[in-house]
Amino acid sequence: MAARCVKNQRGQVSRLWQSICSVDAAGGGRPISTSSARLQEIPKLKVEEAEPVDIPKPKSRTRILVLGGNGFVGSHVCKEALDRGLPVLSLNRSGRPSVTESWVNDVVWVRGSLFESEKWKDQLSDVSAVVSCVGGFGSNAQMRRINGDANIAAINVAAEKGVKRFVYISAADFGLPSFVLRGYYEGKRAAEDALRAKFPYGGVILRPGFIHGNRRVGNMNIPLSAIGSPLELILRNMKPATQIPVIGPLLTPPVKVTAVAKAAVRAAIDNAVPPGMLDVWGILRLGDPRYAADC
Numbered sequence: 657m658a659a660r661c662v663k664n665q666r667g668q669v670s671r672l673w674q675s676i677c678s679v680d681a682a683g684g685g686r687p688i689s690t691s692s693a694r695l696q697e698i699p700k701l702k703v704e705e706a707e708p709v710d711i712p713k714p715k716s717r718t719r720i721l722v723l724g725g726n727g728f729v730g731s732h733v734c735k736e737a738l739d740r741g742l743p744v745l746s747l748n749r750s751g752r753p754s755v756t757e758s759w760v761n762d763v764v765w766v767r768g769s770l771f772e773s774e775k776w777k778d779q780l781s782d783v784s785a786v787v788s789c790v791g792g793f794g795s796n797a798q799m800r801r802i803n804g805d806a807n808i809a810a811i812n813v814a815a816e817k818g819v820k821r822f823v824y825i826s827a828a829d830f831g832l833p834s835f836v837l838r839g840y841y842e843g844k845r846a847a848e849d850a851l852r853a854k855f856p857y858g859g860v861i862l863r864p865g866f867i868h869g870n871r872r873v874g875n876m877n878i879p880l881s882a883i884g885s886p887l888e889l890i891l892r893n894m895k896p897a898t899q900i901p902v903i904g905p906l907l908t909p910p911v912k913v914t915a916v917a918k919a920a921v922r923a924a925i926d927n928a929v930p931p932g933m934l935d936v937w938g939i940l941r942l943g944d945p946r947y948a949a950d951c
């Protein structure tokens with residue numbers, strides 16, 4: 657048909673106005689008269705009115721889930737996300753903390769363990785990113801379990817539920833011999849491996865050294881910044897020294913808890929933050945505007 661139409665357009669322009677090419681059952685072109693008498697012969701199609709169908713809208717993913725949102729780092733991650741106007745959900749075993757600060761009322765607290773994902777995984781359907789601040793110390797087996805297995809379980813269920821980004825608060829190793837805190841670092845590295853495998857495009861690992869700020873233990877506030885802040889100031893200016901073999905990693909500067917929280921939330925919501933690992937310098941660049949300005 658296309659060939660005949662082209663021929664008509666090129667050679668028989670006047671006939672083009674009298675006829676329109678169309679395809680008959682055999683696939684060839686035939687002229688159709690445009691006179692009103694012939695048009696009336698064309699049977700009218702009866703258009704049935706379609707029944708309205710309710711198509712459920714996919715849930716928009718807006719919430720941030722903080723694992724361990726009542727802990728030292730987790731509570732600052734919750735506050736930072738709320739300050740940015742994000743709806744925040746926290747999961748931890750003891751649920752809502754007893755502190756009377758107003759931000760606590762703005763978080764949706766879910767009581768549960770990372771090991772019991774069946775009980776809370778439905779909460780992930782409208783979660784865009786997870787930030788895990790779950791970790792801890794104890795025997796090697798306990799440290800392997802809480803820093804590694806618990807987080808691996810959370811990473812797997814978040815990937816299965818279609819969460820786009822996952823931020824894991826890991827730890828710098830200070831170049832310590834492998835027998836020191838073995839279970840802690842084995843757990844951290846196992847969780848990092850799982851994150852790279854399950855979130856190749858949206859997994860961000862933060863490896864801070866010592867984190868300082870006001871740490872609440874029971875009813876007491878421990879001002880870790882009394883030591884952390886001056887040490888951070890000194891060591892921040894000694895970056896080249898961290899390259900010295902053996903002692904260099906021990907000079908990793910402490911970082912303020914608010915900077916870790918800022919970096920974690922940025923990594924959770926900003927696609928411009930690439931997947932992979934952020935060491936303490938990367939955390940400072942992303943989480944501390946004073947340091948970013950110095951760079």
Ligand SMILES: NC(=O)c1ccc[n+]([C@@H]2O[C@H](COP(=O)([O-])OP(=O)(O)OC[C@H]3O[C@@H](n4cnc5c(N)ncnc54)[C@H](OP(=O)(O)O)[C@@H]3O)[C@@H](O)[C@H]2O)c1
Binds near residue numbers: 728790792806867868
């Ligand atoms: N603090 C530092 O100087 C530092 C330095 C480098 C790296 N990090 C890492 O940063 C992360 C946060 O540290 P942090 O000092 O904030 O720890 P934290 O205060 O002890 O907080 C740990 C949080 O994990 C929750 N949690 C523990 N087991 C859980 C489970 N099975 N299921 C659900 N939630 C659980 C705890 O709440 P519940 O007890 O209510 O469950 C708590 O909210 C850790 O991974 C840590 O290794 C910390």
